[in-house]
Amino acid sequence: MHFLLIEDDQRSANFIIRCLKESGHVVDHATNGERGLQMAIGEKYDALIVDRMLPGIDGLTIVRAVRATNNSVPVVFLTTMARIDDRVEGLEAGGDDYLVKPFAHTELLARLNAITRRAPASQVKTVFRVADLKMDLIKREVTRANRTIELQPQEFRLLEYLLRNEGRVVTKTMLLEKVWGFRFDPQTSVVETHISRLRAKVDRDFSRELIHTIRGAGYCIRHVEETGQNLEL
Amino acid sequence: MLKRLVRTSSFRLALTYAAVTATTFLVLFAVVYLVATKALDRQLRQGIEAEYNDIVAEAKEANRGELAREILERTTVNGLSFGYALKDSAGRRLAGSLLGVESVAGWQNLVLPHFPGTQDHDHEMLALGGFLPDGSFVAVGDDLQPTLAAQEVIVKSFAWASVLALALSVVPGLYVGRRFLRRVDIITATSNEIMSGRLRERIPVRNSGDEFDHLAENLNRMLDRIESLLENLNQLSGSIAHDLRTPLNRLHQTLEDARSRITEPVELEKAIDQALVDSESLQGTFAALLRISEIESKSRRAAFMPINLSATVANIVEVYSPVAESEGKMLTSKIAGGLEFIGDEELLVQMLANLVENAIKHTPPRTNLRVELKKENQCAVTEISDNGSGIPEKERKKVFERFYRLEQSRTTPGNGLGLALVAAIAELHSISVALEDNNPGLRVVMSFPDNEAHYYS
Numbered sequence: 001m002h003f004l005l006i007e008d009d010q011r012s013a014n015f016i017i018r019c020l021k022e023s024g025h026v027v028d029h030a031t032n033g034e035r036g037l038q039m040a041i042g043e044k045y046d047a048l049i050v051d052r053m054l055p056g057i058d059g060l061t062i063v064r065a066v067r068a069t070n071n072s073v074p075v076v077f078l079t080t081m082a083r084i085d086d087r088v089e090g091l092e093a094g095g096d097d098y099l100v101k102p103f104a105h106t107e108l109l110a111r112l113n114a115i116t117r118r119a120p121a122s123q124v125k126t127v128f129r130v131a132d133l134k135m136d137l138i139k140r141e142v143t144r145a146n147r148t149i150e151l152q153p154q155e156f157r158l159l160e161y162l163l164r165n166e167g168r169v170v171t172k173t174m175l176l177e178k179v180w181g182f183r184f185d186p187q188t189s190v191v192e193t194h195i196s197r198l199r200a201k202v203d204r205d206f207s208r209e210l211i212h213t214i215r216g217a218g219y220c221i222r223h224v225e226e227t228g229q230n231l232e233l
Numbered sequence: 234m235l236k237r238l239v240r241t242s243s244f245r246l247a248l249t250y251a252a253v254t255a256t257t258f259l260v261l262f263a264v265v266y267l268v269a270t271k272a273l274d275r276q277l278r279q280g281i282e283a284e285y286n287d288i289v290a291e292a293k294e295a296n297r298g299e300l301a302r303e304i305l306e307r308t309t310v311n312g313l314s315f316g317y318a319l320k321d322s323a324g325r326r327l328a329g330s331l332l333g334v335e336s337v338a339g340w341q342n343l344v345l346p347h348f349p350g351t352q353d354h355d356h357e358m359l360a361l362g363g364f365l366p367d368g369s370f371v372a373v374g375d376d377l378q379p380t381l382a383a384q385e386v387i388v389k390s391f392a393w394a395s396v397l398a399l400a401l402s403v404v405p406g407l408y409v410g411r412r413f414l415r416r417v418d419i420i421t422a423t424s425n426e427i428m429s430g431r432l433r434e435r436i437p438v439r440n441s442g443d444e445f446d447h448l449a450e451n452l453n454r455m456l457d458r459i460e461s462l463l464e465n466l467n468q469l470s471g472s473i474a475h476d477l478r479t480p481l482n483r484l485h486q487t488l489e490d491a492r493s494r495i496t497e498p499v500e501l502e503k504a505i506d507q508a509l510v511d512s513e514s515l516q517g518t519f520a521a522l523l524r525i526s527e528i529e530s531k532s533r534r535a536a537f538m539p540i541n542l543s544a545t546v547a548n549i550v551e552v553y554s555p556v557a558e559s560e561g562k563m564l565t566s567k568i569a570g571g572l573e574f575i576g577d578e579e580l581l582v583q584m585l586a587n588l589v590e591n592a593i594k595h596t597p598p599r600t601n602l603r604v605e606l607k608k609e610n611q612c613a614v615t616e617i618s619d620n621g622s623g624i625p626e627k628e629r630k631k632v633f634e635r636f637y638r639l640e641q642s643r644t645t646p647g648n649g650l651g652l653a654l655v656a657a658i659a660e661l662h663s664i665s666v667a668l669e670d671n672n673p674g675l676r677v678v679m680s681f682p683d684n685e686a687h688y689y690s
Contacts, residue, residue: 083527102516154551180552184583185517187590187647193556
């Protein structure tokens, strides 16, 4: 995929560029707001990665300007400010997601994957299938190998989120935010506990595991045909 | 002192009063003077007129010789102060002591150098004169002196009264002003003491219940608050320095060790992982500190919205029941439905989660945890309780301070900011949080204010 990174801090930019290139993406880099805005409007990108604090035009203004041209390119804000108001402002200006520095490269990749995935067709998708697992959102029913699996509401939401991101890694932070509405780091193993409960219902009685733990990154639901296959980050 | 005194508001007030008093006196004086003068003048003229008419009536029946005798007689009668004049048609004086009178009909003023029968000089007289049918001239005059004397008395008494009244209004003004200044001086002196570093100084209160006492009490309360805030700040900076230095030192140690000693790639990886964990914990501490100060700035109040408190609490229970279970504990709940609250959902979720996590983390295995939401006097009350080891009573207040950790929990992971965050979120929402004894264990009681009416109005 083709990304535009607007970031003035060289060390931070190098880190991001390296980790995106390692994952096979192409990255353009602008070191100030004006150049970044020109590039964002002049070319078609799969996503913009915009630092909030920039010399010249700041990140919020860039994204507002881009949105004003009816450009709906996905945007991830980067910031050193962990304030709640800042996040709200970022999302109101038209950002799709928000990352507080410092972050792990897996977090950035997972979030970019999540926001670039949203194809218009998938928004009306009401049935998800992975291997023999099937989730029907309208009937609120989950089956595996035609056996009904009873899920608690939160387990249902968790599985739904994993399925919407099928084949992609979702991080713990993403799960906390999207499934439980937690915007803080719990001091207990909330995510691990719920994943293991979900696994007990979805995977335990079946020969093939569908929910995978990606060490140091997060979780992923996918159908693995052969063992040892690399996961796309 | 005098210069300041003159500038005090009470002195200025006294001065204003004095001016008002002076004006009142002046108006009063003018009215009394005019009315009295007029009355005296009328009385004098009436007397003269009566005497004149008497003489004229007398003259109709008597010849001039008899009239002259009559006048002479009247002049010598004691107790009558009238003066007379009788002149023939040629203007020669026939009788009477009014020497300077002019032969003109009507009223006239004249000055007598010496009034017969008195020791006085320069008597001013008022006289009424007229011609008799035979052309002779007759006049009756009376002394103006009593009128003038009365006028003088009025002027003098008013002048004295004015001076006295002015003095009476200025002197108390000065006195009150001095007292006022003295008390202001005490406050100034106290504030100087405080500014020079003696933070424990307080303004003396006289217990008289006056405005100065109220002011002093308010200022003292403000000083108490500032002092405790300063103390907190001092403690906080100390704690931050200490609590951040320890992990920083650890981080430094790990990295130095890795640099100088470790050669095995696996060991190196381990060291780097450890360093990452340490730096993450530092980041977490900073994030929590920033969040607390953001919450304390109260800017989040603008984002308050109606939330379904029952659902929020139920959600927390649903999230943490499995977590408690995996730790060998049991989380039960009793949640009243349909309770609403105006607030910041994200923060309330964090507050409840922090408290439940504390209960899970800091209790021994097989502890029972309970979350309750109920309605008491139209207000929501949430209780989170456990039957663990509890918190000693004297520590209960301190646990809400930043970086404060109980002795027994120093070894469990955590940054000592969880309850400080709870306190900040509760304060933002005006929720009162009480730590109570659950016999055994701890019960956290959160009383939510009834803030819906306020929001919807």
